[in-house]
Amino acid sequence: MINPEEFLKFLKERRSIRTYLDKMISDEEVEMILEAGRWAPSASNRQPWEFLIIKNKEILKAISKNSFYGIHIKTAPLAIAIVGKVKENPNYYIQDTSLVSMNMMLMAWSLGIGTCWTGALKRDIVKEMLGLEKNDYLLTILPMGYIKGEIPKPTLRKNLDQITREVKVS
Ligand SMILES: Cc1cc2nc3c(=O)[nH]c(=O)nc-3n(C[C@H](O)[C@H](O)[C@H](O)COP(=O)(O)O)c2cc1C
Structure with a gap:
């Protein structure tokens, strides 16, 4: 088991x-990152997902071009597209694939590899580029690479007392 305090520190230190x-x-x-994704929990253990590895610079550039806030994608040596197979679990594919993405980002961070969850995409265009089926859901493109420059300063989080309340019997 991981030391909980070390683990919390690790979670807090991860940055996009x-x-x-x-x-x-x-x-x-790359295999470690994919394995971390593979071991994510999923509803009824259906694992409704597929992971696409993208190394081709032209494709990375084209995805970048078809994003709203993904200029960084074209500078990454590699990206993983996380795809939800909607038909395999129409009710939970978003939750399941989101858990995959977190596992992958944390594994990457533990390896000294930076990632950025990139969601602001022209999804239909990018889906077509990747040869996805109409029914597939493109959750995110996770560009990744060894970190260049300084790690960004911690982003703000709401305080626990702003987002937590105990449910009491009235
Ligand atoms: C659902 C989702 C969508 C996001 N989309 C983008 C995006 O399109 N482009 C980007 O640069 N960052 C994107 N991010 C990264 C967030 O901006 C980042 O996680 C947030 O600012 C907190 O910073 P941190 O990850 O360094 O803690 C996204 C994150 C999530 C969870």
């Missing part, structure tokens, strides 16, 4: 990273 070194991530590290 949008600048990457021009160096390919090793196959072993």
Whole structure:
């Protein structure tokens, strides 16, 4: 088991990273990230997902171009597209694939690899580029790479007392 305080520190230290070194991530590290995704929980354990590995610079550039806030995608050596197979669990594919994405981001961070959950995409265009079926749901493109430059300062979080309340019997 992981030491809980160390784990919380690790969670707090993770940042979205949008600048990457021009160096390919090793196959072993990519596999670790994919494995972390594979072990995410899913409703009824249906695992309604597919992971696409994108290394081709032209495709990365084209995805970047078809995003609203994803200029960083074109500078990443690699990206993973997380796809929800809607037909395999129409009720929970978003939840399931979101859990995959968090597992992948945390594994990447533990390896010194920065990622950024990128959602502001022209989804239909990007889906077509990736050869996805009409029914597939493109959750996110996760560009990733070794971190270039300084790790950004921590982003703000609401205080616990702003977002927590105990439910009492009235
Ligand atoms: C659902 C979702 C969509 C996001 N979409 C984008 C995006 O399109 N482009 C981007 O640069 N960051 C995107 N982000 C990253 C957030 O901006 C980032 O997680 C947030 O500002 C907190 O910063 P941190 O991850 O460093 O803690 C997205 C994050 C989530 C969870």
